[in-house]
Amino acid sequence: MNQRDLNQGRPSRIEGDIRATNDHKYSTYSGNKALMLEEPLIFEAGSLDKSGVDIDVITPDINRLGGLERNQTIGLPGLSESETVRHYTRLSRQNYAIDLGLFPLGSCTMKHNPRLNEKMARIAGFADIHPMQPISTVQGALELIDELAHWLKKLTGMPAVAMSPKAGAHGELCGILAIRAALEARGDAREVILVPESAHGTNPATAAFAGYRVEEIPATEGGRVDVAALEERLGPDVAGVMITNPNTCGLFEPDMRKISDLVHAAGGLVYCDGANFNAIVGRVRPGDLGIDAMHINLHKTFSTPHGGGGPGSGPVVLSEALAPYAPLPFVTKSKDYFTLIEEEQSTAVAGDTFGRMTAFHGQMGMFTRALSYIMSHGADGLKQVSEDAVLNANYILRSMDDVLDAPFGHSGPCMHEALFSDKGLADGFSTIDISKGLIDEGYHPMTMYFPLVVHGAMLVEPTETESKDAVDAFIGSFRNVVQKAIDGDNNLLQAPHFAPRARLDETSAARRPILVWNEPETAQAAE
Amino acid sequence: MRYLPLSDQDRGQMLAKIGVQSIDDLFIDVPEKARLSGTIHDLPNRASEMAVERHFKALAAKNIVAGEVPFFIGAGAYRHHVPASVDHIIQRGEFLTAYTPYQPEIAQGTLQMLFEFQTQVARMLGTDVANASMYDGSTACWEAISMARRITKKKKAILSSRVHPHYVSVAKTMARFTGDMVETSLPTLDRVADIERELLESIDDDTSCVVVQYPDILGNINDLTKIAHKAQQHKALLIAVVTEPVAMGAIKSPGEMGADIVVGEGQSIGVGLQFGGPYVGLFGCKAKYVRQMPGRLCGETVDADGKRGFVLTLSTREQHIRRDKATSNICTNSGLCALAFSVHMTLLGEKGLRDLAMVNHTKAVKAADRLTSIEGVEMVTGNFFNEFTLKLPTDARAIVQLLADQHILGGVSLGRLYPDSDGLDNGLVVAVTETVLDEDIETFANALEAIMSGDLS
Numbered sequence: 011m012n013q014r015d016l017n018q019g020r021p022s023r024i025e026g027d028i029r030a031t032n033d034h035k036y037s038t039y040s041g042n043k044a045l046m047l048e049e050p051l052i053f054e055a056g057s058l059d060k061s062g063v064d065i066d067v068i069t070p071d072i073n074r075l076g077g078l079e080r081n082q083t084i085g086l087p088g089l090s091e092s093e094t095v096r097h098y099t100r101l102s103r104q105n106y107a108i109d110l111g112l113f114p115l116g117s118c119t120m121k122h123n124p125r126l127n128e129k130m131a132r133i134a135g136f137a138d139i140h141p142m143q144p145i146s147t148v149q150g151a152l153e154l155i156d157e158l159a160h161w162l163k164k165l166t167g168m169p170a171v172a173m174s175p176k177a178g179a180h181g182e183l184c185g186i187l188a189i190r191a192a193l194e195a196r197g198d199a200r201e202v203i204l205v206p207e208s209a210h211g212t213n214p215a216t217a218a219f220a221g222y223r224v225e226e227i228p229a230t231e232g233g234r235v236d237v238a239a240l241e242e243r244l245g246p247d248v249a250g251v252m253i254t255n256p257n258t259c260g261l262f263e264p265d266m267r268k269i270s271d272l273v274h275a276a277g278g279l280v281y282c283d284g285a286n287f288n289a290i291v292g293r294v295r296p297g298d299l300g301i302d303a304m305h306i307n308l309h310k311t312f313s314t315p316h317g318g319g320g321p322g323s324g325p326v327v328l329s330e331a332l333a334p335y336a337p338l339p340f341v342t343k344s345k346d347y348f349t350l351i352e353e354e355q356s357t358a359v360a361g362d363t364f365g366r367m368t369a370f371h372g373q374m375g376m377f378t379r380a381l382s383y384i385m386s387h388g389a390d391g392l393k394q395v396s397e398d399a400v401l402n403a404n405y406i407l408r409s410m411d412d413v414l415d416a417p418f419g420h421s422g423p424c425m426h427e428a429l430f431s432d433k434g435l436a437d438g439f440s441t442i443d444i445s446k447g448l449i450d451e452g453y454h455p456m457t458m459y460f461p462l463v464v465h466g467a468m469l470v471e472p473t474e475t476e477s478k479d480a481v482d483a484f485i486g487s488f489r490n491v492v493q494k495a496i497d498g499d500n501n502l503l504q505a506p507h508f509a510p511r512a513r514l515d516e517t518s519a520a521r522r523p524i525l526v527w528n529e530p531e532t533a534q535a536a537e
Numbered sequence: 538m539r540y541l542p543l544s545d546q547d548r549g550q551m552l553a554k555i556g557v558q559s560i561d562d563l564f565i566d567v568p569e570k571a572r573l574s575g576t577i578h579d580l581p582n583r584a585s586e587m588a589v590e591r592h593f594k595a596l597a598a599k600n601i602v603a604g605e606v607p608f609f610i611g612a613g614a615y616r617h618h619v620p621a622s623v624d625h626i627i628q629r630g631e632f633l634t635a636y637t638p639y640q641p642e643i644a645q646g647t648l649q650m651l652f653e654f655q656t657q658v659a660r661m662l663g664t665d666v667a668n669a670s671m672y673d674g675s676t677a678c679w680e681a682i683s684m685a686r687r688i689t690k691k692k693k694a695i696l697s698s699r700v701h702p703h704y705v706s707v708a709k710t711m712a713r714f715t716g717d718m719v720e721t722s723l724p725t726l727d728r729v730a731d732i733e734r735e736l737l738e739s740i741d742d743d744t745s746c747v748v749v750q751y752p753d754i755l756g757n758i759n760d761l762t763k764i765a766h767k768a769q770q771h772k773a774l775l776i777a778v779v780t781e782p783v784a785m786g787a788i789k790s791p792g793e794m795g796a797d798i799v800v801g802e803g804q805s806i807g808v809g810l811q812f813g814g815p816y817v818g819l820f821g822c823k824a825k826y827v828r829q830m831p832g833r834l835c836g837e838t839v840d841a842d843g844k845r846g847f848v849l850t851l852s853t854r855e856q857h858i859r860r861d862k863a864t865s866n867i868c869t870n871s872g873l874c875a876l877a878f879s880v881h882m883t884l885l886g887e888k889g890l891r892d893l894a895m896v897n898h899t900k901a902v903k904a905a906d907r908l909t910s911i912e913g914v915e916m917v918t919g920n921f922f923n924e925f926t927l928k929l930p931t932d933a934r935a936i937v938q939l940l941a942d943q944h945i946l947g948g949v950s951l952g953r954l955y956p957d958s959d960g961l962d963n964g965l966v967v968a969v970t971e972t973v974l975d976e977d978i979e980t981f982a983n984a985l986e987a988i989m990s991g992d993l994s
Contacts, residue, residue, distance in 0.1 A: 052653050052883050062884035063620055065892040070902040076920030078758055078788045085660045088886015095622050098880060102631035105646035109630030123634050124540055126586050135597025140610045141813030142949045143601065144941040150599030151812050164580050176672035176814065179868040190714055215856035215866035221714045224861040262566035293564060298571040317873025318647035319637035319833065321815030353706060353956055365710030369613055369675035369703035370813025385592065388583035389576035391538045397560045398543050404563055405551040423563040449643055477542035478551065509642040512841035519838035519850040523827065525666045526656040
């Protein structure tokens with residue numbers, strides 16, 4: 011395939027040293043390059059007496075601050091509204107986002123965020139209510155939480171759900187604490203949680219955070235949990251396992267039911283990491299596989315926006331065995347009246363709860379968005395979601411596996427993400443170069459160097475909200491970049507060439523951390 | 538389905554390329570028993586935008602909207618006016634639909650914003666550094682306690698009786714599993730209670746940290762200097778919790794008074810009430826402890842062309858590198874809420890924050906004077922910022938409900954916050970922000986007077 015074919019459907023550019031376009035002799039006074047605009051920090055642009063908010067100042071005759079007035083300068087510059095809007099708009103244009111294009115970040119499920127969900131979350135009856143309002147004044151909010159809970163239970167085939175966890179890792183913590191509380195309640199304290207070596211880093215970190223010792227279970231050559239090794243390790247000291255299904259190699263664990271049965275037989279409990287639920291939603295209920303707890307990332311499967319790194323939301327579905335230990339608070343219903351079980355009823359009503367994980371009741375703003383998404387799709391639409399997600403991923407797998415090593419590609423289809431390794435790239439070329447090359451092609455790179463069980467891993471998750479044209483265009487770019495890495499095209503080592511910044515020096519950032527802005531020393535000396 | 542762009546023709550072509558007959562062939566790894574035929578029972582199918590909107594509006598109508606009634610609720614979440622441009626900016630797709638900035642060359646917008654946020658937070662709290670945010674104030678508080686254990690290698694945390702009870706609950710829940718000791722007690726309605734002395738006396742060589750809230754759950758503001766000093770003598774850390782960051786425009790920061798770690802709930806600035814979440818946890822500390830911090834950190838660096846740029850840094854503390862040895866299991870921050878906070882803070886600036894704080898304080902003083910002019914209502918709080926606690930002659934829970942029945946949201950009863958405790962039932966925590974009008978104070982006071990005199994008409 012020649013260069014022109016690889017660029018099919020995309021503008022071609024001048025052949026030759028790409029870097030030369032960056033080092034073009036023509037320069038500007040501003041440092042800007044047309045629509046690529048540089049923007050100073052607010053600390054450089056703003057001033058302490060400027061404000062974008064008009065406030066009618068009033069002061070009390072006698073203040074009650076007890077002599078604790080803040081007299082020293084705080085150092086918070088302000089900007090007018092016009093300057094503020096421009097500052098952040100200019101910053102925003104230095105970001106890649108789903109709204110700009112395909113975002114194939116494996117295990118992150120970067121799908122389209124429907125705007126209806128934003129509108130629903132902003133209805134005053136949800137956005138402008140206080141978590142400590144009397145229960146009689148928030149019946150609609152509790153009903154909404156209850157409705158979302160109903161959907162999550164039905165979709166997973168599980169009898170209970172804890173809604174308060176604030177994010178995926180917080181949900182993991184919830185599940186592991188429930189397991190620990192259940193084991194302690196039966197007087198059977200255990201010490202070890204088993205985690206496959208391919209697991210997300212949050213799994214071992216969570217188990218350790220909850221006071222467990224973590225031991226790793228190896229993967230088979232086919233990228234699945236080594237069931238024999240797991241079985242051998244099970245014993246009276248093992249509290250449970252944390253298994254991601256579909257797993258981080260993008261594969262379904264066909265022996266999940268067997269794993270659950272083995273763990274239960276050994277007296278342990280089964281935590282399932284639901285990060286990849288998008289691959290099976292509407293088609294498979296994890297409850298049918300014998301699990302005891304699973305968190306659901308509402309910001310993945312149910313499309314609440316990632317927001318540049320949160321907020322997330324991580325409700326946890328629970329089995330009958332764990333339901334009594336669910337955290338406070340939770341919603342109950344009797345005769346069409348909803349009640350929030352908080353600490354006050356804890357002994358009488360909440361039974362064996364392991365306690366409270368966060369102030370208030372969870373990520374309400376994410377519940378509204380997720381329910382809006384779920385209702386919009388319905389049972390039939392959600393089934394289509396997982397099917398199209400899996401279809402798009404397999405299409406990429408089979409459109410790439412002639413040029414890029416797919417370590418588990420021979421064993422059959424993948425789920426919602428396709429995994430490749432850096433095997434076969436020219437000497438000196440690695441996954442990071444493919445990533446940076448994709449940036450120049452106008453894409454956010456795939457997840458790189460994860461899972462750890464594959465050398466130079468590239469995990470590609472297109473999601474179901476991409477059209478065939480969009481996926482084809484991405485494949486064209488991906489193949490183009492991979493070919494450069496196979497051919498040893500040195501220009502790729504300097505990529506990205508066209509981004510707002512070239513590769514950043516992360517080593518010196520970590521060695522001498524600059525985490526807050528300080529007045530330049532020269533300016534201080536001049537004062 | 539309006540969000541799914543593949544057509545049946547596309548699907549057919551793609552299946553052919555993959556080399557399978559049907560979509561079911563891609564799910565062959567799922568054991569037959571677990572495969573569902575058709576859609577899940579008892580769940581409705583897809584709905585139009587119009588239908589979804591109708592459903593949501595019907596649910597929302599069952600709630601009383603804070604902004605439509607006299608509103609005096611605080612206790613960890615505060616209703617402030619958020620300028621229109623904040624919501625506009627956080628809805629820009631480049632912020633809203635971006636991911637964690639792991640590819641810094643195409644995430645400088647988010648990264649520069651986080652660097653600005655960290656600087657704003659550190660300056661407000663009076664700390665050397667701050668991170669890129671946590672889930673919320675309560676989880677940030679536990680993370681601080683856990684960090685103090687790592688630094689001091691001691692396990693006893695002393696929590697002031699006036700730390701938000703939900704924060705105390707979170708700490709107790711976690712401590713039960715981690716083996717930390719959490720020592721705390723209940724607050725009292727005794728105005729002259731000297732909790733500073735109690736705290737000073739409880740600090741010993743086994744103490745890893747002392748946690749105080751400022752302003753505290755009853756609204757009090759107290760100097761932290763002596764506690765900081767005593768903690769230092771015993772090689773313990775002082776952790777200060779700020780649930781109302783607008784106060785930082787009026788009163789000394791905890792950092793100025795010697796706190797080692799300052800955590801907070803940032804909701805008050807830029808983020809709406811939203812029934813409790815998502816909010817944004819603030820986390821600042823002294824520079825020497827930075828490598829023990831939880832959560833994401835953004836740092837300044839340069840790119841290959843020598844241009845200033847920003848990256849996530851010190852990630853060797855984090856779970857994706859350190860796994861079970863990480864400082865925390867936290868993976869996400871509260872990015873979009875941090876953006877809202879930072880935009881609002883930029884709009885306010887130092888002058889705006891100070892003015893806003895003074896308006897809050899002035900209105901609170903006015904409300905306090907009016908409410909305590911009612912016979913039988915006593916002030917429990919000493920010095921305060923925009924929140925104070927009243928002692929009513931009867932159970933405040935019932936009174937709060939009677940007020941709510943008249944569409945007045947008149948604070949949070951201590952009976953709800955401390956259900957199992959004696960002697961607190963008559964306490965009512967009242968918050969007053971710039972959104973409260975003079976006539977709201979009058980309406981509230983008149984209704985309270987009427988209820989207390991038994992005249993409910």
